[in-house]
Amino acid sequence: DIQMTQSPSSVSASVGDRVTITCRARQGxxxxxxxxxxxxxxxxxxxxxxxxxxxxxxxxxxxxxxxxTDFTLTITSLQPEDVATYYCQQANSFPxxxxxxxxxxxx
Amino acid sequence: QVQLVESGGGVVQPGRSLRVxxxxxxxxxxxxxxxxxxxxxxxxxxxxxxISYDGNNEYYAxxxxxxxxxxxxNSKNTLYLQMNSLRPDDxxxxxxxxxxxxxxxxxFDYWGQGILVTVST
Numbered sequence: 001d002i003q004m005t006q007s008p009s010s011v012s013a014s015v016g017d018r019v020t021i022t023c024r025a026r027q028g029x030x031x032x033x034x035x036x037x038x039x040x041x042x043x044x045x046x047x048x049x050x051x052x053x054x055x056x057x058x059x060x061x062x063x064x065x066x067x068x069t070d071f072t073l074t075i076t077s078l079q080p081e082d083v084a085t086y087y088c089q090q091a092n093s094f095p096x097x098x099x100x101x102x103x104x105x106x107x
Numbered sequence: 108q109v110q111l112v113e114s115g116g117g118v119v120q121p122g123r124s125l126r127v128x129x130x131x132x133x134x135x136x137x138x139x140x141x142x143x144x145x146x147x148x149x150x151x152x153x154x155x156x157x158i159s160y161d162g163n164n165e166y167y168a169x170x171x172x173x174x175x176x177x178x179x180x181n182s183k184n185t186l187y188l189q190m191n192s193l194r195p196d197d198x199x200x201x202x203x204x205x206x207x208x209x210x211x212x213x214x215f216d217y218w219g220q221g222i223l224v225t226v227s228t
Contacts, residue, residue: 001169034214036152043202043218044152049211087152091213094166096142096154 002027002090006099012107019075021102023088031066032092035073038101039084048073049091080106109133111203111219118225119193127222129186129203134217137161137181140206142215143188145199155201156188160208171197193226200224 003026013019023033031051036044046055048064051071061076075082083106088099115127129141143155156177157166165177176189186203203219206212 032211032213036215038152043221044215045218046207046214046216049207049214049216055216089152089154089215091211094157094213095168096157096213098152098154101151 001095002029002092002097004088004090004097004099006088006102008102009100010103010105012105013078014107015078015080017078019078019082019104021073021086021088021104023071023073023099025069025071025090025092028069029090029092032090033064033066033071034089034091035062035064036087036089037082037084038087044087047086075104078104078106109205109217111205111217113201113203113219113222116201116222116224118227120228121194121226123193124189124191125193125224126187126189127201127224129219131184131186131203131205134205136179136184138209140208140212141177141179141186142204142206143175143177143186144202144204144215144218146202146221147196147199150199153199157206158186190224193224195226198224198226 005024033051035048038044051066052064085101110132112130158177178187200221202221204215205217207214207216
């Protein structure tokens, strides 16, 4: 199984701040990585796939990048509606696996 | 618009069975692979099972292999998850999820609202 290690587990930032979340794959997964946003009490929502492709309708303040087996989700200007838990997920091979999640809060 | 509506959840005793269903609408169900993903209370997301668009291929998480069975009825636009020998650690919200395939296999582009399954005496 491909283990996905996500950090930090939580982050508190001010409105307008830049927030960065990292996900590391234990082995190579090419760019087969997605990011999801889950707001409290809601189902997750796809934000980014292919490591850096923004899903339709997702605000452009969200972006994703890859460096080897390290992946990054960046929120360039944090907004109140971005309060949520964010998960990475590898789509390289079965079993599909998620990172442990990063809870984003407003300071 | 794409809709995935789960049903059939509830409270079940350990060792018993339960089948949850997912009614799909707003897209060509028979052209998309589907998944079940679960989330235990206060925990992260866990992928559970996959079924290909035609039902010919299935994959399972090690934690449910041999215990759960995913199936689909393309004539009814419905996805199923048969859960047997349930244990307390199967307690979770179960999400029906559409795969973005043929765009990219293994990406979850639409999620249902989720259904709670509680395994308890």
